[in-house]
Amino acid sequence: MTRITDTREQIMDRAAQLLMSRGFNGFSYRDISSHLGVKNAAVHYHFPAKADLALALVDEYRQTLRDKTSEFMAYGGSALEQLKGFFEFTSRQCHTGRCICPLGAFSIDYSELPEEVRRTTADFMNETIKWLTQVLAVGREQEEFSFSGDPGPKALLILAGLQGARQMARINSLEILDDVLKQIHQDLGIVT
Amino acid sequence: MTRITDTREQIMDRAAQLLMSRGFNGFSYRDISSHLGVKNAAVHYHFPAKADLALALVDEYRQTLRDKTSEFMAYGGSALEQLKGFFEFTSRQCHTGRCICPLGAFSIDYSELPEEVRRTTADFMNETIKWLTQVLAVGREQEEFSFSGDPGPKALLILAGLQGARQMARINSLEILDDVLKQIHQDLGIVT
DNA sequence: AGTTATACTTACCTATAAGTAAGACAAGTG
DNA sequence: CACTTGTCTTACTTATAGGTAAGTATAACT
Numbered sequence: 310m311t312r313i314t315d316t317r318e319q320i321m322d323r324a325a326q327l328l329m330s331r332g333f334n335g336f337s338y339r340d341i342s343s344h345l346g347v348k349n350a351a352v353h354y355h356f357p358a359k360a361d362l363a364l365a366l367v368d369e370y371r372q373t374l375r376d377k378t379s380e381f382m383a384y385g386g387s388a389l390e391q392l393k394g395f396f397e398f399t400s401r402q403c404h405t406g407r408c409i410c411p412l413g414a415f416s417i418d419y420s421e422l423p424e425e426v427r428r429t430t431a432d433f434m435n436e437t438i439k440w441l442t443q444v445l446a447v448g449r450e451q452e453e454f455s456f457s458g459d460p461g462p463k464a465l466l467i468l469a470g471l472q473g474a475r476q477m478a479r480i481n482s483l484e485i486l487d488d489v490l491k492q493i494h495q496d497l498g499i500v501t
Numbered sequence: 502m503t504r505i506t507d508t509r510e511q512i513m514d515r516a517a518q519l520l521m522s523r524g525f526n527g528f529s530y531r532d533i534s535s536h537l538g539v540k541n542a543a544v545h546y547h548f549p550a551k552a553d554l555a556l557a558l559v560d561e562y563r564q565t566l567r568d569k570t571s572e573f574m575a576y577g578g579s580a581l582e583q584l585k586g587f588f589e590f591t592s593r594q595c596h597t598g599r600c601i602c603p604l605g606a607f608s609i610d611y612s613e614l615p616e617e618v619r620r621t622t623a624d625f626m627n628e629t630i631k632w633l634t635q636v637l638a639v640g641r642e643q644e645e646f647s648f649s650g651d652p653g654p655k656a657l658l659i660l661a662g663l664q665g666a667r668q669m670a671r672i673n674s675l676e677i678l679d680d681v682l683k684q685i686h687q688d689l690g691i692v693t
Numbered sequence: 694a695g696t697t698a699t700a701c702t703t704a705c706c707t708a709t710a711a712g713t714a715a716g717a718c719a720a721g722t723g
Numbered sequence: 724c725a726c727t728t729g730t731c732t733t734a735c736t737t738a739t740a741g742g743t744a745a746g747t748a749t750a751a752c753t
Contacts, residue, residue: 462684473664492654
């Protein structure tokens with residue numbers, strides 16, 4: 310009774326969860342198949358090599374971000390709302406066990422990944438940077454928040470801060486992410 | 502003619518390099534032994550389990566930091582110099598291929614690590630946070646730099662920013678680390 | 694000279710990983 | 724009805740990982 314691509318979606322879901330909780334080299338096809346109650350080869354049927362799975366995962370993640378941000382990129386809008394949405398998304402992911410960002414998960418094994426995965430991962434990162442840079446520029450223009458210097462490096466610091474906070478939160482506690490988010494707000498002059 | 506503990510030191514050196522370039526699960530005893538021209542079991546002789554190696558690595562790293570900071574923690578001093586020393590140390594590590602900070606390397610596999618390694622890693626992180634918090638507090642007191650809010654969260658943001666920047670630099674380029682460092686300076690009101 | 698400790702090597706073991714080839718079976722199509 | 728297509732299972736292969744037990748060489752100690 311399994312619907313078409315039903316298993317495929319389930320594989321993706323489980324893989325995404327595993328990727329963000331253990332890293333790319335931290336889970337195996339067995340972890341996926343046993344959880345779904347299918348055999349190992351079933352996963353290989355949908356994703357012949359693990360690199361195919363990696364590619365699908367990063368693509369899916371990128372598409373999600375694109376859907377959420379494309380409207381803003383095209384027409385502008387409330388930068389503060391975009392920012393808050395992003396922060397909440399990040400926070401919620403961590404609080405549901407998906408503490409490692411896909412970028413973080415892949416960065417460790419980056420040098421061993423196939424070229425296509427590397428390119429897609431890098432593209433994803435650059436899109437994110439570009440988006441946040443514009444959000445910061447627009448938001449300062451509209452006086453929703455303030456900061457000194459160029460929006461580009463500022464965007465990098467915020468993204469790196471979130472990335473690092475997620476890592477540190479794993480070792481210590483999720484409080485660290487909250488503190489870092491609070492500090493980012495403070496540095497942007499956003500009253501909470 | 503191998504001097505006492507000579508091989509042990511070489512193992513540590515190579516392991517540290519591998520840890521910071523591939524992550525803890527990204528290298529094997531074989532990677533170490535083949536590089537040193539010894540057999541696999543020789544590494545096991547010095548570090549029976551990989552967890553023992555992990556412990557030694559994080560301990561060594563912690564000791565390094567302790568040596569560099571203990572004087573400051575005891576008597577105070579120029580916070581700006583401490584900060585610059587830390588930044589330069591980080592930057593130099595990345596530029597010599599040791600892009601992944603040990604904390605970052607362990608954070609991915611954190612949940613699978615033995616309790617002792619986890620505790621030591623967490624201790625190391627907390628020591629670093631404590632140190633940077635004090636550096637920030639003293640530096641603001643002495644008007645070497647400025648920022649708003651508590652030193653604690655600010656220290657977290659800076660550490661997380663560096664941590665994240667190292668990851669992002671792996672995917673993109675080392676320029677990202679430089680940009681993030683520049684932005685941190687800017688946000689602290691340090692003129693470069 | 695004989696014993697002991699150190700620092701290895703040789704030769705294994707077990708577990709698990711990714712991956713593949715071939716077959717089963719159901720649903721739909723000409 | 725025969726045939727194809729999509730989706731899986733069974734039953735492997737190959738490679739590598741961490742780890743161990745037993746033996747060897749060398750220097751140091753008594």
